[in-house]
Amino acid sequence: MIAHLPALQVVIPLVSAPLCALLPAGRPAWLAAMTASWLAFLIAALLLYQVLAHGPISYLMGGWPVPWGIEYRVDALNAYMLLIVAAIGAIVASFGRTVVEQRLSLPVNKHPWFYTAYLLCLTGLLGITVTGDAFNVFVFLEISALSSYALISVGRDRRALVAAYQYLVMGTVGATFILIGIGLLYVMTGTLNMGDLAARLPAVSGTRTVRAAFAFLTVGTAIKLALFPLHLWLPNAYAYAPSPVAAFLAATATKVAIYVMLRFFFTVFGVQFSFETMQLDKILLPLSLVGIVSASLVAIFQTNVKRMLAYSSVAQIGYMMLGVSLVSVAGLTASISHLFNHALIKGSLFMALGCVSYRVGAARLERMAGVGRSMPWTMGAFVIGGLSLIGVPLTAGFVSKWYLIVGALEKGWWPVAVLVLATSLLAVVYIWRVVEVAYFKPAPEGLKVREAPLALLIPTWALALANLYFGLDTSLNAGVARLAAQGLLGGAP
Amino acid sequence: MQILGHFNYWIFIILMMCGFYMVIASDNLIKKLVGLGIFQTSVFILYISMGKITGGTAPIVIDKAVVYSNPLPHVLILTAIVVGVATTSLGLALVVRIQEAYGTIEADEILAQDRDDSL
Secondary structure, three states, X not given: OHHHHHHHHHHHHHHHHHHHHHOOOOHHHHHHHHHHHHHHHHHHHHHHHHHHHHOOEEEEHHHOOOOOOOEEEEOHHHHHHHHHHHHHHHHHHOOOHXXXXXXXXXXXXXXXXXXXXXXXXXXXXHHHHHEOEHHHHHHHHHHHHHHHHHHHHOXXXXXXXXXXXXXXXXXXXXXXXXXXXXHHHHHHHOOOEHHHHHHHHHHHOOOHHHHHHHHHHHHHHHHHOOOOOOOOOHHHHHHHOOHHHHHHHHHHHHHHHHHHHHHHHHHHOOHHHHHHHOOOXXXXXXXXXXXXXXXXXXXXXXXXXXXXHHHHHHHHHHHHHHHHHOOOHHHHHHHHHHHHHHHHHHHHHHHHHHHHHHHHOOOEHHHHOXXXXXXXXXXXXXXXXXXXXXXXXXXXXXXXXXXXXXXXXXXXXXXXXXXXXXXXXXXXXXXXXXXXXHHHOOOOOOOOOOOOOHHHHHHHHHHXXXXXXXXXXXXXXXXXXXHHHHHHOOOOO | OHHHHOHHHHHHHXXXXXXXXXXXXXXXXXXXXXXXXXXXXXXXXHHHHHHOOOOOEOOOOOOOXXXXXXXXXXXXXXXXXXXXXXXXHXXXXXXXXXXXXXXXXXXXXXXXXXXXXXX
8 A cells, every 4th residue: 555655646636536526516525525635635745754764766657667667756856746735735625615616606516526627636736746757747737737727717707717718828838848848858868757868868968859858848837837927827817716726726736837847957857958058047047036026016016916916926936946046955945945835825825815705705905994803813814824925034935035045145146135135025015005904994884794714714724824833843844845955956865 | 851851840840830820819719729729739740750760660560570660659649639639628618608708709809898897
């Protein structure tokens, strides 16, 4: 059983997905989805424990030896990503059923299909992370992408449909680019196994085909992870998706795309080729800086709070790519730990907004006047998430900002360190706008707003408290991130 | 000779660019999907071309010593074809819903309606 954990990680949500569709609407379908996602979380935790105790795990699908069969390879980075995705997947699935279903634009008898799509999306994201086969990455990428288009389109606002359509077009272009890149690598090396690719690529790395493959993979993953200026699909998709979907996608989908990029650049192509021959860092650095500044500025002027958080996500992705472009252990530690911390931050913020919009009808700034007093617990969670987003000490967000600044200073890049601090102030501005309206504006006359139900508050607070916990105990988020960063840079694992 | 020898790859690039241009340039959501379909299909040609070996036959073991084509890219692309079908059908389903919600499938008219909403 234990030996088959890497396969079960994907198989359990995959098999549960069609099962959900067969179950009657209401509690059974939801229970099945929740059980499957908590099981996935348990498996991810066991995998991380095993990897930390005994080193990387290699699992051969169907017993076919590499490089012919598909290998599932779990090292510190994979296991860490699996834990993030599965944890967020489980917590979001526990978000109150009746409330979630009320906010979908689906007839009641179609509700089980929502859980089917949710579990398929989870399957895809876990599959991308666990696999060691380049083509398998593409297949799982499309599984997660197609189901996330469906999840976004069930938002109540009709603009959710257009947002899902736009994401479909952009996402398909990105995935097709990745497919071309993988094909070109295969034609040069004759293998699809990532470890095998890494061994065979140096011999042919001078050819134009490999360079073209590198370019296609860069652009493809950049679309998927919403790197500025390829982020245009993201704000609308997150703003009009149902809140739990926005929380889930914001916390996991772009993170997994960043994982794919790290895997290809560091493990498959190697640091030497990616950053010395192709000088990728020189492209990533300006793009991430411009992304951070411009997206933070745009976020300040949004009146739809979900949209504001979506733009803030683009800025946060900029921080992660900034860490990558430093190409050092500290920089990568910052990026990888921010994958974890940002998942907690955006998860808690979007879920708190889900509670607000359940009570006041929409996550628009003007509707939120006075909710700080009528919904103290919800807004409390929002404030904790916001502080963590800004990077206040004792919150998880501080840890990754700290490593990022250390990484920049190690390189002697003073202006970058200053910019990271300055843009944190922009985050203060946009979080403050919400706090000001919620706490200091009087509630409109005659409007009675009650606190959100416990079924929503418990998962929201679980994530909010995690923000505080991982700000104090950094052995998991920063400690394992450091291990993963050293593994990527080829140091001692 | 070099150019003719790479005939398949030229077709791949031309089709890909045609499809990509349609995705960017057309305002009609269905035409965008048609472009996207061509764009994806072009990649199938890339994969199929690279598996083909001149003079190679289908990989069925026979007694005579013959050259076989590489079947793996062909199998891979079967998966990609399935993905393409799923993408197109999901895209069309979304367009149907958009038509129901907005009464139009022209991107600029949808944009105009959304702008009126937010005012």
